[in-house]
Amino acid sequence: MFDSRTAQADLDEYLEDGLGTLERQMVGELRAAGAIDGARVLEIGGGIGAIQAELLQSGAASGEVIELVAAYRAYASRLAEKRGLVDQTSWRVHDLLAEPSTVEPADVVVMNRVVCCSADGLELAAAAAALTRRALVLSYPRSTRLTRFVAATQRAAYRLFGRQYRAFAWPEEQLKQAAAGGGLVEASRGGGLIWRYLVMLRPV
Numbered sequence: 001m002f003d004s005r006t007a008q009a010d011l012d013e014y015l016e017d018g019l020g021t022l023e024r025q026m027v028g029e030l031r032a033a034g035a036i037d038g039a040r041v042l043e044i045g046g047g048i049g050a051i052q053a054e055l056l057q058s059g060a061a062s063g064e065v066i067e068l069v070a071a072y073r074a075y076a077s078r079l080a081e082k083r084g085l086v087d088q089t090s091w092r093v094h095d096l097l098a099e100p101s102t103v104e105p106a107d108v109v110v111m112n113r114v115v116c117c118s119a120d121g122l123e124l125a126a127a128a129a130a131l132t133r134r135a136l137v138l139s140y141p142r143s144t145r146l147t148r149f150v151a152a153t154q155r156a157a158y159r160l161f162g163r164q165y166r167a168f169a170w171p172e173e174q175l176k177q178a179a180a181g182g183g184l185v186e187a188s189r190g191g192g193l194i195w196r197y198l199v200m201l202r203p204v
Helices: 004-017 021-032 050-056 070-082 121-130 145-160 172-180
Strands: 040-044 062-067 089-093 106-111 132-141 185-191 195-201
Touching: 004 050, 004 070, 021 050, 021 132, 021 185, 021 195, 040 050, 050 062, 050 070, 050 089, 050 106, 062 070, 070 089, 106 121, 121 132, 121 172, 132 172, 172 185, 172 195
Parallel strands: 040 062, 040 106, 062 089, 106 132
Antiparallel strands: 132 195, 185 195
16 A cells, blocks of 8 residues: 555645645644754654655754565755755654664654554554653544444455555544653644644653
């Protein structure tokens, strides 16, 4: 499901139109929280690293993208080159839950549309919170009867056809509690009818 065609489409869309509405809102919340200036950014499951690139262009000092899908690497490199960010950013294939100790903590941690792709979504939120020095922002589909039904139907269909991707609609409060277990407190939340975001800060 996530391959070079997806990566190319993501790169083309970002270079032409910039971030999507949800992602712009997330970056705006980080700006409002004063979390960006001079920050090290970690984007978990970041694909081409578009949000990280936006934060670097907004005053962050350095960034790293970790991703499970190697196909994004070349397109992330192209984005860094086009935006003049090669010396500020790095990208690698890495499984956070398998080897959490090899990921350096960051001032700002981003997980955009990641927890919905894993049966370990709550564990991912907790691991991201543990790596956060200032602010964690994560996005996810709104958990309703409809979205949970759609996700369950998708999982059953993909299992039947031997495809690996699985979808989940984790309750917002469970994600918040997972992040709060890492010592973070809620700063804001928002989004639209389908996609939501949550911003958690580490108390000073």
